[in-house]
Amino acid sequence: MTAWLLCCRQIKFKMLEVEVKGKIKDLKEFENTLKNIGAKFLKEEIQEDVYFNHPCRDFEKTDEALRIRKINNEVFLTYKGKRIDKETKTREEIEIKCDEKISEILTKLGFNAVATVKKIRREYEFENLHICVDNVEHLGNFVEIESKELKDRNKIFEILNLFGIKKDEIIKKSYLEMIFQNQRK
């Protein structure tokens, strides 16, 4: 792992969540370590996220996002508000289950798909932490460690130590921002 992101965000039904994200250098070694510390494998999902721009608002400037996530046959619409705290990345997130035809409605209303983030996500559970191992198309392998309890912040840092993660390896960008960054290169 070379980079990490620590963030607390407000998610579904306005719960607070601590989230840590970083790049994985060696996927096999990483998942072996996960198994060795006793992390329980939960599931593997193929997630396709389509991000939309706003007909009269620059989401990049307002730090908002509108996303349609497809997981198998299920579709979710998610609005992400601007980060309230840059350090912890606390932000409002409203997510609803939806019909895939929401995409057509958004297009009719002037929203346009600007980027797609495809990933294979393998989820693990360790104590009360939720660990997502993501293979992101065009970007590589990443890990996200999440907890619904803000008090788990220190526990997450202990897990980071197990993987030899340094604080200066934190990633500040979302997958969408990383894709935009690559497009500009």
Place this chain on the structure above:
Amino acid sequence: MTAWLLCCRQIKFKMLEVEVKGKIKDLKEFENTLKNIGAKFLKEEIQEDVYFNHPCRDFEKTDEALRIRKINNEVFLTYKGKRIDKETKTREEIEIKCDEKISEILTKLGFNAVATVKKIRREYEFENLHICVDNVEHLGNFVEIESKELKDRNKIFEILNLFGIKKDEIIKKSYLEMIFQNQRK
């Protein structure tokens, strides 16, 4: 009945539908006649429709509409495109089942609720016609006769004759437009 609306519209999954709408003068007499001709009562629903404006588009000028309909615990999001044919009122309509938190997402995106249409709808079936008897808050009693078959246009006119409906009694406006009209008075 004093006024009627004939319209063909494109509805869910882009099917074409013939729709006739008119004002009911005497609700009891109207429903008695329905029973006498052999119309089958299907169900009664309380429908609450909230209409939204667009953050940077005047829906009144573009002849579009965005609506959240609540029926008991079910929520539907509907986009209505502009009428393609003013005479037949053919228009595109995309409707999806949704979570009620779609309202919060729309508000975050700059859409604002501009009007609410509440009605008690009693639905009847007669041959292959779908008949809705609506008691609309602040507007009164109306009937809508619908068929998925364009060829039923003449049959609908025969039904109109049974109720003594004249062509010049056709209503050109939607409930939303009628509510806006009342607000301007």
